[in-house]
Amino acid sequence: MSPLEIVIFLPIAAALAIWLGAPARPTSLLAALINLVIIGGIAFVLMAAA
Amino acid sequence: MSLILALLTTLVTLAAVWQIVAEKAAPFHIASLLISAGALGAFLTTDLFFIYAFHELALIPTFLMIALHGHGDPANRRAVAWKTTIYLGVGSLVLLAGLAALVLNFSEGPVMSFDLTSLLQKTSSVPAATQEWIYFTLLIGFGTLVSLFPFHSWAAPAYATAPTSVAMLHAGVLKKFGLYGLLRIAQPLLPLGAQAEWVQNALLLMLLGNILVMGFVTLHQSRLDDMLANSSVMHMGYVFLGIAAGTELASRVPSC
Numbered sequence: 001m002s003p004l005e006i007v008i009f010l011p012i013a014a015a016l017a018i019w020l021g022a023p024a025r026p027t028s029l030l031a032a033l034i035n036l037v038i039i040g041g042i043a044f045v046l047m048a049a050a
Numbered sequence: 051m052s053l054i055l056a057l058l059t060t061l062v063t064l065a066a067v068w069q070i071v072a073e074k075a076a077p078f079h080i081a082s083l084l085i086s087a088g089a090l091g092a093f094l095t096t097d098l099f100f101i102y103a104f105h106e107l108a109l110i111p112t113f114l115m116i117a118l119h120g121h122g123d124p125a126n127r128r129a130v131a132w133k134t135t136i137y138l139g140v141g142s143l144v145l146l147a148g149l150a151a152l153v154l155n156f157s158e159g160p161v162m163s164f165d166l167t168s169l170l171q172k173t174s175s176v177p178a179a180t181q182e183w184i185y186f187t188l189l190i191g192f193g194t195l196v197s198l199f200p201f202h203s204w205a206a207p208a209y210a211t212a213p214t215s216v217a218m219l220h221a222g223v224l225k226k227f228g229l230y231g232l233l234r235i236a237q238p239l240l241p242l243g244a245q246a247e248w249v250q251n252a253l254l255l256m257l258l259g260n261i262l263v264m265g266f267v268t269l270h271q272s273r274l275d276d277m278l279a280n281s282s283v284m285h286m287g288y289v290f291l292g293i294a295a296g297t298e299l300a301s302r303v304p305s306c
Contacts (some may be wrong), residue, residue, distance in 0.1 A: 007094065008087060015084050016081050018130070024076045028079040033125075035063065036060040039053070039056050
């Protein structure tokens with residue numbers, strides 16, 4: 001699975017987890033934070049390469 | 051451009067889920083995450099089918115959250131949800147027709163390609179007249195999603211009624227999908243359509259409606275949330291002005 005696929009499917013997985021009973025706030029904050037780190041990392045790598 | 055919008059989406063998602071303080075917060079978190087996933091999918095894929103499908107995934111929770119958990123009395127928020135659903139549903143259908151026409155006209159033989167990269171290589175083979183009407187169809191489809199005048203009247207009540215996290219994600223991220231589609235799909239694939247005089251004139255009339263009509267409507271508002279909602283519609287006119295300018299700088303698409 002590529003990082004971009006993870007970025008797309010992580011919020012869906014987090015939403016599913018919350019629907020199944022996981023604590024809403026920590027789960028969604030964690031998913032949003034992981035996504036931000038991944039996208040930020042990709043942006044940093046691309047900017048460094050350019 | 052995709053990466054910039056993905057970065058914006060993740061930032062707005064974090065802010066949106068951070069500010070959710072409702073007692074029964076699960077539906078708000080689920081809706082925000084699904085809108086975020088749909089927006090990220092639409093911005094990060096290069097397949098026209100998935101771009102459209104992911105955008106629709108993001109719209110469904112928006113409608114539901116306005117109807118079920120929006121501000122105001124239940125009758126009003128249901129009316130706003132229906133209005134938003136009808137406007138964006140019809141806009142999406144027009145967009146779907148435009149994308150279907152695009153794929154059919156760009157395909158050679160029985161094999162159809164939805165891949166943006168391979169479609170870009172076939173741009174020169176499509177006649178100017180065909181490019182013009184496909185571009186205009188896409189302009190109306192994407193324009194409705196971006197609240198281009200006169201297809202704008204859903205936007206202000208939707209933003210004023212939607213729960214804060216949903217309004218943040220829709221106005222801050224999802225609305226940019228229409229502009230992204232025009233700059234990423236319509237402009238590069240249909241350059242002759244974008245330069246046609248009648249298309250330019252129609253776009254200028256519509257964006258002037260956004261700037262002038264919605265500008266005066268914004269000035270007339272007495273509530274801050276209504277003023278912000280209407281001003282966000284007005285601002286789209288200036289973005290379309292950049293697209294209509296048609297210069298290299300105005301329509302430049304960063305490679306990322």
